[in-house]
Amino acid sequence: MLRQNSTPLRVVVALAVAGGLLTACGDEGDEGSENSLSVLMVDNPQMIDLQKLTAEHFTKDTGVEVDFTVMPENEVREEIRKDFSNQSGKYDVATVSNYEVPIYAKNRWLHALDPFVYQDKGFAPEDILTPMQVSLSGEDGKTYGTPFYGESSILMYRKDIFAKAGLKMPANPTWDEVAELAAEVEGAEKGMAGICLRGLPGWGEVIAPLTTVVNTMGGTWFDEDWQARLDSPEFEKATKFYVDLVREHGEPDAARSGYAECLNNMTQGKAAMWYDATAGAGSLEADRSPVKDRIGYVPAPVEKTRSSGWLYTWAWAMQKVSGNAENAWKFISWASGKEYEELVGKEVGWANVPAGKRASTYEIPEYQQDAKEFYEVTHDAIDKADPRNPGVQQRPAPGIQFVGIPEFTDLGTKVSHEISAAIAGKQSVDDALAKSQKLAEKVGRKYQR
Numbered sequence: 001m002l003r004q005n006s007t008p009l010r011v012v013v014a015l016a017v018a019g020g021l022l023t024a025c026g027d028e029g030d031e032g033s034e035n036s037l038s039v040l041m042v043d044n045p046q047m048i049d050l051q052k053l054t055a056e057h058f059t060k061d062t063g064v065e066v067d068f069t070v071m072p073e074n075e076v077r078e079e080i081r082k083d084f085s086n087q088s089g090k091y092d093v094a095t096v097s098n099y100e101v102p103i104y105a106k107n108r109w110l111h112a113l114d115p116f117v118y119q120d121k122g123f124a125p126e127d128i129l130t131p132m133q134v135s136l137s138g139e140d141g142k143t144y145g146t147p148f149y150g151e152s153s154i155l156m157y158r159k160d161i162f163a164k165a166g167l168k169m170p171a172n173p174t175w176d177e178v179a180e181l182a183a184e185v186e187g188a189e190k191g192m193a194g195i196c197l198r199g200l201p202g203w204g205e206v207i208a209p210l211t212t213v214v215n216t217m218g219g220t221w222f223d224e225d226w227q228a229r230l231d232s233p234e235f236e237k238a239t240k241f242y243v244d245l246v247r248e249h250g251e252p253d254a255a256r257s258g259y260a261e262c263l264n265n266m267t268q269g270k271a272a273m274w275y276d277a278t279a280g281a282g283s284l285e286a287d288r289s290p291v292k293d294r295i296g297y298v299p300a301p302v303e304k305t306r307s308s309g310w311l312y313t314w315a316w317a318m319q320k321v322s323g324n325a326e327n328a329w330k331f332i333s334w335a336s337g338k339e340y341e342e343l344v345g346k347e348v349g350w351a352n353v354p355a356g357k358r359a360s361t362y363e364i365p366e367y368q369q370d371a372k373e374f375y376e377v378t379h380d381a382i383d384k385a386d387p388r389n390p391g392v393q394q395r396p397a398p399g400i401q402f403v404g405i406p407e408f409t410d411l412g413t414k415v416s417h418e419i420s421a422a423i424a425g426k427q428s429v430d431d432a433l434a435k436s437q438k439l440a441e442k443v444g445r446k447y448q449r
Contacts, residue, residue, distance in 0.1 A: 036067060132356070146332055193272065198259060208401040218391065
């Protein structure tokens, strides 16, 4: 049985209000005549597992052929934005995050899923964790995405390396403690960095972990009056800390390292610590992982806040103009359902289950056994994530590792290039933030008006 917090995760009890959420499918529900489906998705390891399992376990049962297009995170976001904003219908289904869903729903780019979610008896919407369900809803209260997996962020470290060095990881580390430990374990093995941190440009790459550091060190992108605060002492302190840490004790060529590169570094023994998404733990504990059973997991480091993990989900969404709604839902419900998790557990390994979305996952004995090192800390991290109040001051928009406004895609990406350039040693943090502040001020003025 999973240990519970004083504020345990709740599940969505949606069936009682389903009647109020149901809407007629209308022209949105028209289905295509072809028994095929076009799916665009990010190239994360869990998605690759799904791609391998689809033909044998979905197409064979349903007769629906799935044509996958797989891209890296930065590229897939842009491709989805272009296709969905134009409503070209090139892709029926795509992986979107809890950042895009509310914005895309407001723009009427997504097909509301309530007619399917609450009429599909096998989908069990009441089992979806509340933070995930809420983050994938629109302003109208309707559901526009179903989570494939959910995540927060945690600190991962090599237990064996720490033991050999006579070091102990605190149960709830601060960033200052992490920096000291990174200096101690750097070079513990040939070519081993003290820590791996994202430095790759992209609002979903370097900006994600950096913003959690900003939050816990007292900073924010905007105050409640939409005043840009990237030139504040708190934002400057956090950014200099992050840049200095990765430059002094991080991986080589950090400015080109994102999630995938840090996962590889950690798996191949090239880093002693890694602060990143909880989803990475499943790959580290996979049966063929060289570091299986050697990794420890603790909450995201903090300073001024009690917790600092982010809240994120890659979810399935249907393009509004898709003429293949019925087949699209068959795929979506399969790919985010209980049965798929069981399939991954049996075919790939229970540690690889795309968790973080369903309460029932954490009660599966096989999952608890294979994910024993990280499932509780993952559960707690999602539980404590608060996208409305992630820092020490009021925010004008929701979001922990992002600001929940359409302009953040462009703003965050531009700022990420400035920060990445500082990590690469091409400019100072002061110069990077001075340029970034001007960019943020333009966005802030728009909302002030």
